[in-house]
Amino acid sequence: MRTNKYVLWGMTKSTLIHVFLMSVAMTCLFPIFWMIRCAFMTNDTVFVDKALIPHHLNFGNFATAWTQGNFAVYFLNSVIYTVCVVGGIVLISSLAAYSFSRLKFPGKNIIFYLFVAAMMIPLPGSFVALFVLMTKLHLVNTRFGYILCMINVGLSMSILLFKTFFDKMPPELEDAARIDGCTKLGIWWNMAMPFARPAIAVIVIFNSLNVWNEYILATLLLEDSKLMPLQRGLVVFQGANSTDYPVLMAGLTMAAIPIIVVYLAMQKHIVKGLSSGEVLG
Amino acid sequence: MNKKFKAAAIFKDNLQNFLFVLPAFAIFCIFYIYPFYKMIHLSFYDWRGIGPMHFIGLSNYKELMGDSLWWDSIWHAGYITLIALTFQNALAFALALACDREIRMKRFYRVIFFIPPVLSEVVVGLIWNWILNPETQNGSYIGLLNHFLFTSGLPQMVHDWLGDPKTALTTIAIVHSWKGFGWGFIMFLAGLQTIDKQLYEAARVDGAGTWKTFMNVTIPMMLPVILVVMILTILGSMQVFVLIIAMVNEGLVNYTDVPVTRIFSAMQSTDRFGYACAEAVIFGLILVGISFITKRLSDKAKQV
Numbered sequence: 001m002r003t004n005k006y007v008l009w010g011m012t013k014s015t016l017i018h019v020f021l022m023s024v025a026m027t028c029l030f031p032i033f034w035m036i037r038c039a040f041m042t043n044d045t046v047f048v049d050k051a052l053i054p055h056h057l058n059f060g061n062f063a064t065a066w067t068q069g070n071f072a073v074y075f076l077n078s079v080i081y082t083v084c085v086v087g088g089i090v091l092i093s094s095l096a097a098y099s100f101s102r103l104k105f106p107g108k109n110i111i112f113y114l115f116v117a118a119m120m121i122p123l124p125g126s127f128v129a130l131f132v133l134m135t136k137l138h139l140v141n142t143r144f145g146y147i148l149c150m151i152n153v154g155l156s157m158s159i160l161l162f163k164t165f166f167d168k169m170p171p172e173l174e175d176a177a178r179i180d181g182c183t184k185l186g187i188w189w190n191m192a193m194p195f196a197r198p199a200i201a202v203i204v205i206f207n208s209l210n211v212w213n214e215y216i217l218a219t220l221l222l223e224d225s226k227l228m229p230l231q232r233g234l235v236v237f238q239g240a241n242s243t244d245y246p247v248l249m250a251g252l253t254m255a256a257i258p259i260i261v262v263y264l265a266m267q268k269h270i271v272k273g274l275s276s277g278e279v280l281g
Numbered sequence: 282m283n284k285k286f287k288a289a290a291i292f293k294d295n296l297q298n299f300l301f302v303l304p305a306f307a308i309f310c311i312f313y314i315y316p317f318y319k320m321i322h323l324s325f326y327d328w329r330g331i332g333p334m335h336f337i338g339l340s341n342y343k344e345l346m347g348d349s350l351w352w353d354s355i356w357h358a359g360y361i362t363l364i365a366l367t368f369q370n371a372l373a374f375a376l377a378l379a380c381d382r383e384i385r386m387k388r389f390y391r392v393i394f395f396i397p398p399v400l401s402e403v404v405v406g407l408i409w410n411w412i413l414n415p416e417t418q419n420g421s422y423i424g425l426l427n428h429f430l431f432t433s434g435l436p437q438m439v440h441d442w443l444g445d446p447k448t449a450l451t452t453i454a455i456v457h458s459w460k461g462f463g464w465g466f467i468m469f470l471a472g473l474q475t476i477d478k479q480l481y482e483a484a485r486v487d488g489a490g491t492w493k494t495f496m497n498v499t500i501p502m503m504l505p506v507i508l509v510v511m512i513l514t515i516l517g518s519m520q521v522f523v524l525i526i527a528m529v530n531e532g533l534v535n536y537t538d539v540p541v542t543r544i545f546s547a548m549q550s551t552d553r554f555g556y557a558c559a560e561a562v563i564f565g566l567i568l569v570g571i572s573f574i575t576k577r578l579s580d581k582a583k584q585v
Contacts, residue, residue: 017379018386024376025393027459032396034425035408047418050428092304099301106295111306118313122568124520125544125561128554129319130312132330152312155305184297213401215523216541231403235527238407245411256404263399267392271467 032256039249046246061250069241071251073226074233078255080143081229082211085150089158089207090200092151097162098188102174112163119156131220139221146221150214154207161203165196202273205266212259230255324559329552341559351560354538355567361454361539362518369458370514373465374507378499380466381473391470398463406527409456413528415441443529446536453528453537457521465510472506473499508579512572519568540564 038046040057049055065071099105100112130149131140139145169192177187193200218232225236234251241247263270324342327335345351376394380387397405414424422428422439430438442452476499484494500507522541529537540560547557 014384017384021376021379021386021390024372025390028393028397028463031408031412032400034412035404038411047423048421050425092308096302096305099298103298103301104295105298105302108298108302111302114314115305115309118309120572121565122516122520122572123313123317123320123561123565124541124568125557125564126313126316126320128544128548128557128561129316129323131548132319132323132554133311133316148308149312152308155309159305184301188301209399213403215401215403215526231401231523234403234407238527239530248407249411252404252407256400259399259401260396263396264392267395270395271391271471 032260035249035256036253038246039253041246043244043246058246061246062254065237065247065250065254069237069247069251070225070233071230071237071254074228074230075254077143077227077233078212078229078231081147081150082208084143084147085154085211086204086207088147088151089154090203093155093158093203094162094193094196094200095188097159098166098192100159101163101166102169102192103184115156115159119160127216127220130217134221141221141223141227143227146217146227149217149221150211153214153217154203154210158203158207161199162196165199166192169195198269198272201266201269205262205269206273208262209259320558320561322558323555324562326555328554330548330554334555337555341556342563344556345559345563350535350538351540351543353535354540354543355564357450357537358519358521358539360450361457361521362515364451364454365458365461365514365518366511368455369462370465370510372458373462373510374469376462376466377469377473380470391467394466395463397460400460402460402523403527405456405460406524409459410443410528413442413452415444449529449537453521453525456528457518457524460524461514461517465514468506468510469503472503476502504582505579508575508582512575512579515571515575516568519571 037052037054039061040059041049041054041061042056042058045054045056045058066075100108134140134145134149137145139148173191173195174187177191182190212229213231214229215231215235218229219235222228222232225233228236234248234255237251238248325336325338327337327340376390380390412425413427414422415427416423422431426442427439430436430440440448442448480498480502481494484498489497519539520541521539522545525537525539525542541564544557544560544564547553547560
């Protein structure tokens with residue numbers, strides 16, 4: 001009798017927990033589903049048809065967004081920016097972190113702590129001064145200028161993460177390479193980088209998310225629609241065609257799907273990165 | 282001779298080692314240190330972006346002290362932060378507790394809860410803007426939420442959520458929490474999983490109930506993680522900006538303005554670069570102050 005009660009309570013409890021978790025999971029998924037669903041409707045049906053699966057599927061919105069909505073350009077720009085910025089961050093920050101971890105030069109610690117301090121001090125409004133600087137350097141409205149600014153955004157965190165990995169590298173590895181006549185640059189590329197592969201994964205994923213989703217600097221620095229990335233393009237499109245919801249939803253879907261796919265594929269690294277507390281800040 | 286040679290070799294070695302750091306350091310100096318300095322410098326000037334600069338001392342700051350729109354915007358960000366700290370983090374903690382056990386589909390939940398955080402603020406804002414659309418066509422509601430409320434027998438609940446000054450900010454705060462709770466969830470869950478299961482066992486043997494165990498084992502053990510999540514929530518929520526732009530555009534400026542919006546509009550709409558920089562300096566100081574206090578609190582909590 002007593003055990004029965006116990007089992008019953010256990011089952012009720014686990015059902016309640018599943019109901020709670022499942023309802024929150026549905027709340028997460030439903031708006032995304034709704035976005036995709038509306039991307040397959042027409043301007044006539046999207047306002048009235050509220051069926052979960054619309055009666056007539058319209059595949060034309062993606063083509064419209066891609067060509068007339070200029071999303072082909074925005075998408076390509078986002079890809080260019082993400083690849084260049086993330087590549088730049090990995091190279092530049094791993095070089096610096098290798099020197100901070102393994103090499104010596106006067107003033108090393110001061111420079112390193114400057115990077116650490118930069119991570120601690122939030123600078124929400126420095127974009128005003130950054131814009132002034134970029135205007136002076138004639139880097140406003142250039143891909144190069146935007147890429148450099150975005151590299152700077154990810155630098156501190158990546159240097160810190162690389163350094164914690166390089167610090168753990170056994171010194172014998174390096175000594176052996178040095179005896180074999182490897183240069184410092186050679187050791188960095190052939191020994192340190194492969195050793196830090198888990199760090200590279202975390203850095204690539206988090207910075208890719210960051211660059212793909214960035215909006216503020218893109219608004220500030222890029223006026224020419226030929227140079228705009230997706231997030232900026234979406235707001236421009238919404239401002240110009242505020243009632244063309246199906247095409248807007250198609251655009252949103254194109255901006256969201258790549259990032260969701262990358263996330264699902266790399267999900268393990270993200271959880272690891274967050275859980276280890278190494279990307280905090 | 283030999284000494285000289287050695288010194289030259291050391292110099293060359295140091296230089297080489299510094300060259301590794303140089304690209305990072307150069308970018309850092311140009312795009313972080315210089316704007317940092319320039320922001321403080323410009324805040325003492327009256328400047329329209331081009332033309333002559335007039336040194337005006339602390340005038341920008343004095344004007345800022347009496348600028349009620351600016352302090353309103355701080356309050357708006359504070360309100361959003363407050364909801365994020367309570368509602369969003371409580372939800373994240375509850376979900377983490379629910380997942381911290383042998384439970385089916387644990388991986389599924391963990392994957393799903395982190396989808397809103399990986400989406401951009403623009404995408405999230407525009408999706409919700411569409412769902413919350415207040416308009417009607419031929420007597421039926423365009424927006425999904427109002428349509429749902431109307432058809433499920435709650436017509437008195439139908440509302441222009443983003444257009445009404447009374448509800449706009451709360452609606453934004455809830456969407457912000459929807460987007461953000463996944464971060465807290467992942468960190469809380471990671472923290473819960475590091476707690477030694479023997480502690481729970483010991484508490485049970487001592488006759489502690491669920492609530493007592495929670496208060497005396499879970500909470501104290503989780504305190505460091507809770508404080509980290511709190512700092513990140515505060516810094517993230519105070520700086521919310523893009524989500525608001527995407528959700529209300531220029532609809533209800535004075536009711537949904539946050540500090541970053543004010544800084545942006547001081548710069549872009551009124552061309553007051555000096556004033557924008559003064560706002561940025563004050564806002565930066567507020568954020569540094571908040572994170573400093575929270576850090577001190579967490580150090581104290583760790584000692585206990």
